Amino acid sequence: TQLLEQSPQFLSIQEGENLTVYCNSSSVFSSLQWYRQEPGEGPVLLVTVVTGGEVKKLKRLTFQFGDARKDSSLHITAAQPGDTGLYLCAGALYQGAQKLVFGQGTRLTINP
């Protein structure tokens, strides 16, 4: 069974602070996707990282894929209340079927 452990599960910080969310696994993934999910809606793709060591930036969000393609991090700089939401990491596997293995999610609250 492939597991993707995401931490922390809950994070509440003040506006302007920085934060990092981690996803770790013993499995090697072909790629890793980060999603953001609002209550009652489906996950919305933020970024896909494919190459070991790859770093992608999306405004104040920085995503990194581990060198061994087993882990990833999401760093948010100067968090804003609009960043509040559920962040999900998902490792992509192909074992005859295309499959995403999701972490448990990080529920982020940015307080004004």
Next chain:
Amino acid sequence: DAGVTQSPTHLIKTRGQHVTLRCSPISGHKSVSWYQQVLGQGPQFIFQYYEKEERGRGNFPDRFSARQFPNYSSELNVNALLLGDSALYLCASSLWTGVISGNTIYFGEGSWLTVV
């Protein structure tokens, strides 16, 4: 362009009943997958279909079945509903199967199923 569309958005069923959920992938996408998301958890893989064939199945009982039609739309069927089947059912589509670069998986907004 329309994204992944799912119907119905919300429904309530009684234990023992059957439910059918529908999904239309993004135009041009041939792969459709289904995921179950229980409240407070990340989505869990149920099925993947590509070119109308089942390519993979997650750890779900035989009460769960699906199919893909010639137009690449898909249905998820759940028989003999249990209280524990209450969840958000997500459909995802991608251009083709496989996880190579460029084959991004996009999700619909989901169908909320409540079993009472």
